[in-house]
Amino acid sequence: MKLVIFGLTITSSWGNGHATTYRGLVRELERRGHQVTFFERQAPWYAANRDLPAPPYCRTILYDSIDDCFATYAYEIAGADWVIIGSYVPDGIEAGERVTGLKGVPVAFYDIDTPVTLANLAAGTCQYLRPELIPRYQLYLSFTGGPTLREIEDRYGAPAARPLYCSVDPELHYPDPEAEPRWDLGYLGTYSPDRQPPLERLLCAPARDWPQGRFVVAGPQYPTAISWPRNTHRIEHLAPREHRGFYCSQRFTLNVTRAEMVRAGYSPSVRLFEAAACAVPVISDRWEGLESFFAPGNELLVADGPADVLRYLRDLPETARRELGEKARARVLSSHTAAHRAAELEEYLIRAAFSY
Structure with a gap:
């Protein structure tokens, strides 16, 4: 599949847990044969702390505004098999409005902050998602499972809420038998x-x-x-x-x-x-x-x-x-590895595409 992801960041792990999540997931998607383009909004605090400015397993596009992004890359976005929009994406509401308006392009929302998102939706303060957008996302992928998934479907009208938990990259995290605990x-x-x-x-x-x-x-x-x-x-x-x-x-x-x-x-x-x-x-x-x-x-x-x-x-x-x-x-x-999550995501996307 050709996948387009709008995420908070993949280039900088400074002060967030999104970058490491996307890095492992996208790398494993690429290993499974998928082509990923990752869109990240320019932010000065990430620009000053980029520990992976050019991930080797995806095309990374840094943009200054949603208007510029869609003006330059509309054809590429419209040609995707799936578009995934993550939580905390700047201008995430406008991005969601535009992408869900494209004909023939299924869209998923990936919530890495689900309980915070739902609390902000209830308070009317969520900056990256509106209740009216949720039914337009074919999939609501959530870092939180359990009863919250039913709430997302029943209260907000999501067609399908599925768990896509965080994971670990075993290529980066493994024991050191020589280490002496300090x-x-x-x-x-x-x-x-x-x-x-x-x-x-x-x-x-x-x-x-x-x-x-x-x-x-x-x-x-x-x-x-x-x-x-x-x-x-x-x-x-x-x-x-x-x-x-x-x-x-x-x-x-x-x-x-x-x-x-x-x-x-x-x-x-x-x-x-x-x-x-x-x-x-x-x-x-x-x-x-x-x-x-x-x-x-x-x-x-x-x-x-x-x-x-x-x-x-x-x-x-x-x-x-x-x-x-x-x-x-x-x-x-x-x-709980990134490879497990990539396989789960692939299955969700394939199943949802048949019902789109």
Whole structure:
């Protein structure tokens, strides 16, 4: 198939989880024989932090405005077998209006931020999607599964809402048997106000209660006013190529989920899969549907508070810790790689094309 994707970014991983998702997915689509053109709106913050300016597995087009984009590339867009528009795309509403108006071109919406999108739709504040557009998308692909899919169909009239979860690139994330853990517990994620309270509860509080422990938080945009524990190291930003080394330098890694994702459930984070692919044991907050991706207590540990975290860090035998990480890695490789997602997407597109 000839696929056109309008996404937030594929060239820069700075401050977002979209780029790594698209990179793995598009690369695997190309390996399956599909031709992908990726349209990305120019943004100064991404232009200054492009860690993959020219992905080798797709044609990447940077545009300044939707008007310029369609004026220059209308023929190519109209000739696609499918057009996919992602969440948080600047001018995503106008792009959706134009593409769904093309005759003979099926269109899908790929929501990498589903609970946030639905909350903003309900509040009338969504900048990249309108309720009236949803029935015009033949497929609504969602990072969130479970009951949310039925809501998208029943409340908003989507013809077909299907899960297309985040995934991991096993070519970038794998164990390092030579690595010596520098930290007892680490966390990787961009600052978010709703993620900060659980981060305080599940990392900062244990760090303060265990001065001998070693902790680390990596990610951009954290306010300077945050008071980190003295035994917690801060790293401002890590490019995707540095994620593996970061995970492999931890005894355990922490997964913290945004509040909207916790309320919706069935919303795994890409960091969850990345750490597990490196065979690093994950300590996660609790949310509905978690057991659909990993078996709690067997492939992953769940913490409700600081005492749970400290018990895992200080009391779990080393052999049990390693076994937990290996089981998580096996689960990821069997179900949650970019290759799995590309195959799932291909099947969705083929099935939906028959009913278009």
